[in-house]
Amino acid sequence: MVTIPNLSKKNTIPDQPASERVTGENLPRHLAIIMDGNGRWAKERNLSRIEGHRAGAESVRVIVRSCRKIGIPVLTLYAFSKENWQRPSREIQALWRLLSKYLKSELGEMMENSIRLNAIGDIQELPKRVHRLLVDTMEKTGANRDMILNLALSYSGRSEIVRAAQKLAVTCLAKELQPAEIDEVIFANNLYTADMPDPDLLIRTSGEQRISNFLLWQMAYTELYVSPVYWPDFREPELMEALADYQRRERRFGKTGEQKGKEV
Numbered sequence: 001m002v003t004i005p006n007l008s009k010k011n012t013i014p015d016q017p018a019s020e021r022v023t024g025e026n027l028p029r030h031l032a033i034i035m036d037g038n039g040r041w042a043k044e045r046n047l048s049r050i051e052g053h054r055a056g057a058e059s060v061r062v063i064v065r066s067c068r069k070i071g072i073p074v075l076t077l078y079a080f081s082k083e084n085w086q087r088p089s090r091e092i093q094a095l096w097r098l099l100s101k102y103l104k105s106e107l108g109e110m111m112e113n114s115i116r117l118n119a120i121g122d123i124q125e126l127p128k129r130v131h132r133l134l135v136d137t138m139e140k141t142g143a144n145r146d147m148i149l150n151l152a153l154s155y156s157g158r159s160e161i162v163r164a165a166q167k168l169a170v171t172c173l174a175k176e177l178q179p180a181e182i183d184e185v186i187f188a189n190n191l192y193t194a195d196m197p198d199p200d201l202l203i204r205t206s207g208e209q210r211i212s213n214f215l216l217w218q219m220a221y222t223e224l225y226v227s228p229v230y231w232p233d234f235r236e237p238e239l240m241e242a243l244a245d246y247q248r249r250e251r252r253f254g255k256t257g258e259q260k261g262k263e264v
């Protein structure tokens with residue numbers, strides 16, 4: 001179960017220019033990020049793609065810290081898709097090395113700041129040692145309550161939906177559930193994100209305007225924000241700009257603007 005921290009409503013996050021002012025009011029309860037552009041960032045600098053991923057890992061540290069500071073309860077980072085298995089094995093191995101390094105170096109901070117690490121995706125497919133370290137980190141941080149950090153690893157939105165359908169089919173065959181009883185709530189409770197709110201905001205870096213098989217079910221009504229900045233250059237000012245943009249939006253959920261106006 002996710003505990004939503006008490007945000008002080010009018011609390012403005014300090015040190016921000018007026019154009020990027022973010023308040024504690026109306027923050028996303030769940031922020032999802034497609035961290036893209038590490039390779040192009042490196043190419044522009046005549047560095048290897050792996051150097052790009054290393055710089056990207058630094059952005060992960062910064063953004064997790066910022067989200068914790070401003071009180072975003074759930075952060076989901078797309079770190080490795082199922083489709084990414086098609087990349088050169090040298091690059092994939094480097095990504096697992098970086099992940100292991102990250103998990104080891106950040107455990108202390110996750111414990112101090114009450115951050116629960118939760119992997120989503122087919123993590124059995126990861127190299128054994130990385131898988132073990134991941135499960136170990138999830139166990140150690142399992143009782144932390146102030147923020148959930150979901151890492152999407154070997155993740156595919158379609159696979160997640162198929163997996164949920166399979167789980168429900170098994171429950172029905174065991175006669176614990178009738179097919180007609182399956183509704184959206186029950187379905188959502190069989191996804192990796194059971195008990196978590198759907199993402200309010202999706203940020204994709206590097207200018208690409210696509211979903212790339214990320215959180216397909218959960219993003220039915222998510223606000224989309226594309227930043228032109230490559231992930232290694234996406235730091236606190238860029239995050240604040242995205243959040244400020246989100247806070248200026250009107251979310252209608254199918255209603256008219258006038259109907260929404262009357263609710264406030």
Ligand code: IPE
Binds near residue numbers: 081084095
């Ligand atoms: C995102 O950066 C990181 C992962 C997908 C692991 P990319 O590696 O996709 O960078 P580009 O898109 O090639 O620039």
Ligand code: IPE
Binds near residue numbers: 079081208
């Ligand atoms: C999406 O980035 C996956 C991650 C950020 C982990 P990609 O770079 O793999 O996406 P596509 O293939 O260009 O859409």
Ligand code: MG
Binds near residue numbers: 036037038
């Ligand atoms: Mg990419």
